[in-house]
Amino acid sequence: QVQLVESGGGLVQAGGSLRLSCAASGFIFSINSMGWYRQAPGEQRELVATITGYSNTNYADSVKGRFTISRDNAKNTVYLQMSSLKPEDTAVYYCNAIPYALTNKYWGQGTQVTVSS
Numbered sequence: 001q002v003q004l005v006e007s008g009g010g011l012v013q014a015g016g017s018l019r020l021s022c023a024a025s026g027f028i029f030s031i032n033s034m035g036w037y038r039q040a041p042g043e044q045r046e047l048v049a050t051i052t053g054y055s056n057t058n059y060a061d062s063v064k065g066r067f068t069i070s071r072d073n074a075k076n077t078v079y080l081q082m083s084s085l086k087p088e089d090t091a092v093y094y095c096n097a098i099p100y101a102l103t104n105k106y107w108g109q110g111t112q113v114t115v116s117s
Contacts, residue, residue, distance in 0.1 A: 002026035002106040004095055009111030012085055020080040020111060022095030030073040033098040036080045038091035039110075049080060050098065063089075085115045 008020040020036070033052045039045040049059045049069040057069050068081040078095055092110040100106045 002097075002100065004106060004108035006093060006095055006108050006111040009093060009113045011114045011116065014086055014115055014117050016085050016115070017081070017083045018085065018113060020082065020093055020095075020113075022078045022080075022108070024076045024078065024095070024097070027097060027100075029076040029097075034069075034071060034078045035096055035098050035101055036067075036069060036078070037094045037096065037101065038089075038113075039094070040088075040091040043091075045094070047101075048093070051078065082113070085113075087115045087117045089113060090115050 003025045005023045008018060010018060012018055031053045033050055035050040036048045037045050038048050047060060048063055049067055051057050051069045051071050059067060066084045071078045090113060092112050094107055094110045096107060
C-alpha cells in the first residue's frame with residue numbers, strides 16, 4: 001500500500017526557512033521521480049519541484065533559487081529545503097511520486113506552511 005507522510009511545516013516569518021520531509025513506502029522509491037506540490041486556499045495544486053532517481057532537479061520559476069529538493073534513497077525520504085520564504089509560499093505542501101501524481105493517486109495529508117509578513 002502506497003503511503004506518503006509529509007512533515008516539517010509550520011508558521012514562519014517572511015525571510016525564514018523550513019525543511020519539509022516526506023517519508024514514502026509501498027513502492028520502489030529509488031527508481032521513481034518525486035515531486036513536491038503545494039495548494040493554497042482557493043487555488044489548484046501546483047508543482048513546486050521535482051527530483052529524478054538520479055537526483056536531477058527542476059523547480060517552478062516562483063521558487064527557483066530559494067527552494068532545494070533532495071532525496072535519501074536509503075531512507076525512502078524526499079526533502080524540500082525552503083529559504084527566503086514569502087507570504088505567497090503559504091500553502092499545504094504535498095509530495096508524491098510523479099507517476100502517481102499524474103494520475104491523481106495516493107496523496108498524503110500534506111503539511112501546512114504559513115508565512116507571515
